[in-house]
Amino acid sequence: MLATHSPPRHSIKAYSKLGLHVYDPLIVNLVAPRVWGCDPDILIDHYRDHVTSNHADIGVGTGFFLDRCGLPSANPRLALIDLQPNCLEHTARRLSRYRPSTYLRDVLSPVDGIPGGPFDSVALPGILHCLAGDLTLKSRVFDNIAPLTRLGTKIFGYTLVYDGVSQSASRRLVHPLLNRLRVIDNTHDRLEDLHHALATRFIDCNVELVGCMALFSAIAPSPASLRQ
Template sequence: MLATLSLPRHSIKAYTKLGLHVYDPLIVNLVAPRVWGCDPEVLVEHYRRHVTFNHADIGVGTGFFLDRCGFESPNPRLALIDLQPNCLAHTARRLSRYRPSTYLRDVLDPMTGLPGGPFDSVALGGIIHCLAGDLPFKSRVFDNIRPLTRPGTKIFGYTLVYDGVPLRISRRLVHPLLNRLRVIDNTNDRSSDLHAALSARFIDCNVELIGCMALFSAVVPTAASTRQ
């Protein structure tokens, strides 16, 4: 395990051992579909569509989607990367059948030093809305993951954005509470800014808004495609 850490962020404090055990029934299966308007099966399918057998997952949470998406190979190369040790331990146990490697890292730092070479897919699941600042500022995470990638690597994930929050009373109640508790910081996040950040760095960029959840995907370009 490698460790290169900045000061702990408020957003990771919610992921206690107890919090991780209630996270799936409370957040994934209740809040996500009923408040944010995105069924968990939609996110599982998003993973299925983009994950490869040579995969790095950043901001692993409980490993809910990795546990359900399936891999092309029964023995994938799977790297779990997170700033919260509880999340890494919980998810590694859950996915022990794949023998994942775990790395204690901060996505706000460049992702250098992981052994084994670049990955064919890299996911940023539910981590962007936990970072402080607006999306143009947060988008430096796409630069920091460059050491994990090569031309053709799939970049994908999901994040809560403010688009659609005013449309439901439940969202207008829950959204400010989570921001006030500093569990998330996404009041200034817009799906258009996410698409712009991806398009400035990658090709084949797509952002799909489902409720308040922006599902995104992109591909690391080759030198030739960059020149076009």
């Protein structure tokens, strides 16, 4: 693990050791299906559809979905990337059967210095809604992952958007609360902007709304055109 840059950030403050302890029962198994309107099985299936055995995961949290999806090979190349050391330690322990490598990185800067060349899949699961700013600003992460990709790399993930919030009383309560606490920052995030951010950088872009969770996938063009 190499520390490049570790300023205090709101986007990682919830992931204390205690936060990680309650994350799966509270967020994954309760809030996701009951409030976000997105059953965890849908996200597991999204992983299964796109993950490869040469995979980089950015914003790993507790590693719940990586653990449950089952990687296509018993001996994958798996890079865990996060700005929060607690998440890297927790997830590396949970996924020790795959012997993952961990990298302390801020996805708001180019994600470089990772040995072994580009990956076949890169996931950004549940991280965009934690980052500050609107989707135009957050979309920098799609440029910052260029060092991890090559032509054909699968890019996928999911993020909470505001489009579906008005449809449910619990969402109308919980979203503003989490935004006020700055655990998430998605008041200005719209499905259409996410699609635009992907379509201007990648090919074969798909965005689907499940409750207020936007599931996305795309394919990387050559790294050179990503940087343009």
